Amino acid sequence: MGEFDLIARHFSRPAQSDSVEVGIGDDAAVLRPTPSASLVVSTDTLVEGRHFRSGVDPEALGWKAAMVNLSDIAAMGGFPRWLTLALTLPEADDHWVAGFAAGFRAAATSCQAELVGGDITRGPLTIGVTALGECLDAPLTRSAARLGDVLVLTGATGGAAAALALLESVTEEDIPPSLLHRLDRPVARVAAGRAARGLAHAAIDVSDGLLADLRHVLDASGVGARLNANALTPDTDLQAAATRTGSVAAQWMWAGGDDYELLVAVPPTHARTLLEIWREQGLQPIEIGRVTEASGLHWAGDAPTMDPVSSGYQHF
Amino acid sequence: MGEFDLIARHFSRPAQSDSVEVGIGDDAAVLRPTPSASLVVSTDTLVEGRHFRSGVDPEALGWKAAMVNLSDIAAMGGFPRWLTLALTLPEADDHWVAGFAAGFRAAATSCQAELVGGDITRGPLTIGVTALGECLDAPLTRSAARLGDVLVLTGATGGAAAALALLESVTEEDIPPSLLHRLDRPVARVAAGRAARGLAHAAIDVSDGLLADLRHVLDASGVGARLNANALTPDTDLQAAATRTGSVAAQWMWAGGDDYELLVAVPPTHARTLLEIWREQGLQPIEIGRVTEASGLHWAGDAPTMDPVSSGYQHF
Numbered sequence: 001m002g003e004f005d006l007i008a009r010h011f012s013r014p015a016q017s018d019s020v021e022v023g024i025g026d027d028a029a030v031l032r033p034t035p036s037a038s039l040v041v042s043t044d045t046l047v048e049g050r051h052f053r054s055g056v057d058p059e060a061l062g063w064k065a066a067m068v069n070l071s072d073i074a075a076m077g078g079f080p081r082w083l084t085l086a087l088t089l090p091e092a093d094d095h096w097v098a099g100f101a102a103g104f105r106a107a108a109t110s111c112q113a114e115l116v117g118g119d120i121t122r123g124p125l126t127i128g129v130t131a132l133g134e135c136l137d138a139p140l141t142r143s144a145a146r147l148g149d150v151l152v153l154t155g156a157t158g159g160a161a162a163a164l165a166l167l168e169s170v171t172e173e174d175i176p177p178s179l180l181h182r183l184d185r186p187v188a189r190v191a192a193g194r195a196a197r198g199l200a201h202a203a204i205d206v207s208d209g210l211l212a213d214l215r216h217v218l219d220a221s222g223v224g225a226r227l228n229a230n231a232l233t234p235d236t237d238l239q240a241a242a243t244r245t246g247s248v249a250a251q252w253m254w255a256g257g258d259d260y261e262l263l264v265a266v267p268p269t270h271a272r273t274l275l276e277i278w279r280e281q282g283l284q285p286i287e288i289g290r291v292t293e294a295s296g297l298h299w300a301g302d303a304p305t306m307d308p309v310s311s312g313y314q315h316f
Numbered sequence: 317m318g319e320f321d322l323i324a325r326h327f328s329r330p331a332q333s334d335s336v337e338v339g340i341g342d343d344a345a346v347l348r349p350t351p352s353a354s355l356v357v358s359t360d361t362l363v364e365g366r367h368f369r370s371g372v373d374p375e376a377l378g379w380k381a382a383m384v385n386l387s388d389i390a391a392m393g394g395f396p397r398w399l400t401l402a403l404t405l406p407e408a409d410d411h412w413v414a415g416f417a418a419g420f421r422a423a424a425t426s427c428q429a430e431l432v433g434g435d436i437t438r439g440p441l442t443i444g445v446t447a448l449g450e451c452l453d454a455p456l457t458r459s460a461a462r463l464g465d466v467l468v469l470t471g472a473t474g475g476a477a478a479a480l481a482l483l484e485s486v487t488e489e490d491i492p493p494s495l496l497h498r499l500d501r502p503v504a505r506v507a508a509g510r511a512a513r514g515l516a517h518a519a520i521d522v523s524d525g526l527l528a529d530l531r532h533v534l535d536a537s538g539v540g541a542r543l544n545a546n547a548l549t550p551d552t553d554l555q556a557a558a559t560r561t562g563s564v565a566a567q568w569m570w571a572g573g574d575d576y577e578l579l580v581a582v583p584p585t586h587a588r589t590l591l592e593i594w595r596e597q598g599l600q601p602i603e604i605g606r607v608t609e610a611s612g613l614h615w616a617g618d619a620p621t622m623d624p625v626s627s628g629y630q631h632f
Contacts (some may be wrong), residue, residue: 011524021354021455022392022455022457023460024459025536026392026457026459026536027358027388027391027392027458027519027520027521028355028356028388028391028392028394028447028449028455029357029358030354030357030392030451030457031354031355031356031357032354032355033349033354033355035351035352036351037339037349038346038347039346039347039348039349039355039448040344040345040346040347041344041345041346041347041398041400041432041433041446041448042343042345042400042433043400043401043402043433043434043435043444043446044402044405044435045402045435045437045439045442045444047404047437047439047440048439049439050437050438051441072343072344073344075343075344076338076342076343076344078344082345082357084357084358084359084446085359085361086360086402086444086446088361088363088442111584116328116357117357117358117359118359119359119360119361121361121363121366121367122363122366123361123363123364123365123440124368124439124440124441124442126361126404126439126440126444128359128361128402128444129355129443130359130400130402132355133344135346137448139337139338139341139344139346141338141346142341142342142343143342156474179484190415203343204343205343205384208436215425220341242511262541268422275562283317304628307560308462312344
């Protein structure tokens with residue numbers, strides 16, 4: 001079975017959206033942008049053994065590959081539109097590709113995005129996704145956090161890192177679903193990102209770990225932050241995982257990575273409104289601190305106990 | 317040196333075009349599309365040992381990675397605008413990345429396109445590129461070839477395949493530059509593709525090999541073709557390479573692949589105009605046959621002598 005057969009069997013589908021003039025199967029896709037919208041584009045690569053474990057369920061992998069890119073669109077306050085997929089596979093495994101395609105499609109559909117093109121080549125398992133979204137007014141960037149802004153997360157962090165740590169000693173079946181889902185079934189906070197436009201000053205998704213991504217915002221904005229170490233408290237599953245693996249839950253929550261919650265800097269005058277909207281969306285937002293003039297990170301009270309050199313996910 | 321250092325050193329540059337609202341360094345790029353243009357998107361992956369040889373000059377590789385994607389935009393009759401790059405590297409080799417980035421940027425600039433985002437991860441050497449272009453009126457697809465159309469190439473094929481064959485027995489220095497350039501420094505036929513809009517019915521770039529890509533056009537259009545085997549004649553370098561390696565030049569020209577010329581199906585009434593424009597652009601177009609009602613490929617006179625099972629580049 002060759003590239004074209006795999007694509008025809010598992011990826012070619014009639015276009016769902018009127019915006020897709022030419023979909024999968026030509027030299028390039030042809031898309032109709034929304035008039036006067038800006039285009040939001042993000043590319044991410046997932047490499048076996050580095051961004052996902054060998055033997056992971058292909059459907060979960062397809063889901064995650066789409067979602068981590070859609071999360072970048074969400075972090076700009078954009079609405080997802082289209083995806084391309086560059087799949088490099090060691091062999092043409094029809095069953096594996098079927099599962100991967102189903103997971104990818106499910107994630108895309110849940111965010112109103114559509115796969116419009118890509119390629120399949122033979123090589124070490126690598127997944128490259130480009131997500132295209134649109135934004136009808138100014139996008140949320142990393143560089144616009146201002147003095148006094150409240151730093152708010154769309155939800156709890158640390159679950160993905162806890163699941164990854166547990167996988168070193170136990171099988172998937174023995175991992176609490178609440179944690180395994182955080183690792184394998186992330187959900188891009190698209191509605192939350194869109195709601196933040198016009199209210200928040202800056203946003204980022206905390207895929208590299210909360211503190212590392214917060215530093216990206218602070219550096220780009222030329223400000224600092226004062227954080228409340230008690231803002232993040234482990235739930236029962238997370239605490240049990242920490243105890244079981246001899247780990248520190250605070251490490252996972254503040255620096256674990258792979259979380260795909262959004263972190264925004266929102267002025268105090270708009271914070272209450274945004275929190276209300278996010279709660280109505282079913283989220284459980286968490287205020288973690290404030291933007292300060294002094295550069296760098298400071299802790300209100302004691303810093304959480306964690307590995308002092310931890311600075312988030314290193315791609316290298 | 318980490319991902320962010322490599323990106324900052326070699327890829328982050330002030331945006332060249334007004335269309336880039338947010339460039340490299342945020343969760344996603346934010347771009348301003350041309351009003352009423354359609355968006356043309358293509359993704360391709362290059363894997364070491366499969367799409368390029370190990371140890372190839374990184375600058376040539378960067379050039380080619382950009383060009384093979386820009387060629388897909390050209391094949392739709394679009395004008396290139398933006399590129400994203402997903403670079404997976406076995407190690408953070410600063411010198412290698414500098415060369416790659418220079419070649420990539422040179423290719424992009426030569427087509428008026430700009431790198432706007434991407435990522436660098438550690439893993440087996442793999443290059444994923446997404447090219448974004450625009451088209452102000454109907455794009456050229458594969459599926460619109462019509463009975464009687466003339467099949468015309470923008471230029472000679474086979475050089476890349478000849479260079480690849482020579483590399484099995486001789487060093488780069490011993491390969492005629494005319495052939496090595498076809499392999500390592502392809503040029504996307506952007507102006508030729510744009511000129512073909514409104515004149516030609518269908519277009520494709522012959523990256524998979526001329527006959528294989530012609531079949532893609534014929535299958536998508538529901539027609540056949542009658543080809544003139546004498547249309548393609550090897551030049552001195554190509555013939556010498558065939559003699560030296562005991563190969564058949566016709567095999568390289570009709571089925572070699574990696575050529576990045578455009579093949580168009582143009583109605584006879586417009587063929588002369590298109591050929592004139594292409595010659596003014598410095599191209600040496602070649603008429604290879606006609607579109608017929610009968611499906612499949614037929615030869616006017618003797619078929620060229622070549623491997624009968626050859627059907628173009630197989631990605632798997």
